[in-house]
Amino acid sequence: MNIEGIKNIITKGGLKFTHQRMVIYNAIAEAKNHPTAEHVFEQIKSDNPSISLGTVYKTLDTFVTAGIIQKFVDNKGVMRFDGILEAHSHLYCKKTNEISDYKNAELEALLTKFFDKNQIEDFDIDEISIVIKGQKL
Amino acid sequence: MNIEGIKNIITKGGLKFTHQRMVIYNAIAEAKNHPTAEHVFEQIKSDNPSISLGTVYKTLDTFVTAGIIQKFVDNKGVMRFDGILEAHSHLYCKKTNEISDYKNAELEALLTKFFDKNQIEDFDIDEISIVIKGQKL
DNA sequence: TTTCCCACTAAGAATGATTCTCATCAAAGA
DNA sequence: TCTTTGATGAGAATCATTCTTAGTGGGAAA
Numbered sequence: 001m002n003i004e005g006i007k008n009i010i011t012k013g014g015l016k017f018t019h020q021r022m023v024i025y026n027a028i029a030e031a032k033n034h035p036t037a038e039h040v041f042e043q044i045k046s047d048n049p050s051i052s053l054g055t056v057y058k059t060l061d062t063f064v065t066a067g068i069i070q071k072f073v074d075n076k077g078v079m080r081f082d083g084i085l086e087a088h089s090h091l092y093c094k095k096t097n098e099i100s101d102y103k104n105a106e107l108e109a110l111l112t113k114f115f116d117k118n119q120i121e122d123f124d125i126d127e128i129s130i131v132i133k134g135q136k137l
Numbered sequence: 138m139n140i141e142g143i144k145n146i147i148t149k150g151g152l153k154f155t156h157q158r159m160v161i162y163n164a165i166a167e168a169k170n171h172p173t174a175e176h177v178f179e180q181i182k183s184d185n186p187s188i189s190l191g192t193v194y195k196t197l198d199t200f201v202t203a204g205i206i207q208k209f210v211d212n213k214g215v216m217r218f219d220g221i222l223e224a225h226s227h228l229y230c231k232k233t234n235e236i237s238d239y240k241n242a243e244l245e246a247l248l249t250k251f252f253d254k255n256q257i258e259d260f261d262i263d264e265i266s267i268v269i270k271g272q273k274l
Numbered sequence: 275t276t277t278c279c280c281a282c283t284a285a286g287a288a289t290g291a292t293t294c295t296c297a298t299c300a301a302a303g304a
Numbered sequence: 305t306c307t308t309t310g311a312t313g314a315g316a317a318t319c320a321t322t323c324t325t326a327g328t329g330g331g332a333a334a
Contacts, residue, residue, distance in 0.1 A: 016331095018283085020282080036320085051283085051284085052286090053284095054284070055283055057320090058322090073210050073214045075210060077214035077215065077291080078320070079214065079320080079321085094263065102257065106251075110247060114244060118241065118243070120228065123228055123274065124271045124272045124273075125270075125271040126231065127270050128269050128270075130266070130267055131267075132262055132264075133262075133264050134260055134261045134262040134263040134264070135260070135261045135263070137261055153310075155301095155312085157311080174292080175290095189312065189313040190314095191292090191293080191294085192312055192313070194293075195293090198293095199311095214291085214320080215291070216291085216292080
C-alpha cells in the first residue's frame, strides 16, 4: 500500500498521521501471518532504529480502539494483530503453531441463519468467530 | 463429587493420587465459572495453607496433559480451566468480562456436517469451537 | 513568524501471569 | 529397610504488556 493510502486510513480513524503510525500500519498491512507487537517491532526496527517497543504496543492499541485493525489472543496468550477487518475464522496448527485465516461465506451464512433462529437467552450477540484446531498436512 | 470419584478420575488419567491433586481437581469440578490458576489457589488456600501457587499451575497443566480437564485462553490472555471435557462454546460478555458456556447439539451437528462436506485443504481438523462475543442483557 | 499547547514518542521501570530451579518430601517398589 | 522416582514448596526468573515520566514536534492562534 502507498503512503497516501495509509495516511487516509489513519486519518479516517480520527488519528493524527505520524511517521511511527505509518510504518506500524504498513507492517500490519503487509504481514501475511498475524504478527505480535514484537514481530512488528523487529520488522520495522532496522529502518527506524529509534522507534520504541512501547510505542509499537501503544500504537497498535490505538489502532484497535480506532477500529482500523483487529486484535485477538493466540493459544499461548499472546496478542496478535490483524489488518483484515472483515469477520474471518482462524486455523491453529498444533504442530507448527501457525495461525492462518479461514473464510467461507457459506459457513457465515449458516451461522447467521442459525443464530437468527436460535437466539441466546439474555444475550445480545456482537460477533461470532470460529477457532479450528488441528494439523497442517 | 466425593473423594472416591475424584480419585478415580485422577488415577484413570494415569496420575498418582495426592492430596493436592484431590483439592485442585475438586475446585475445578465445583467451579461454575472458568477459573484461573489464581482463582483455584484462592479457593483452596484457606483449607490448605501450605499449598503453593506453583503447584497449582503445575498440577493444572498436568491435568490438561492427562486429558482430565481442558484449558483455554481468555480475551485478556489469561489461562482458564474447565472440568467439562465435551466440546462446548463460550459466550464472552464485553460488559462484565464473564465467560459462560453455550452448548447446542443442533449447532454441533450443523458444523460437523459442514466440515465433513467442506474439508479444508491440507488441514486435518481436531476440534472446532465457537467464540461468541456480546453483552448480557 | 513566534509562542503556546497538547498529543505523540522514547526509554526504561513496574506489573502480572506463568514457568523454572532446586532442595526437600513421600510413596511405592526392590 | 533402602532406594528410586515423582511430587511439592518456596521463591527466583522470565516474558509480554502497561505505566511513568520527561522530552519533542507540529499545528493553532495571535
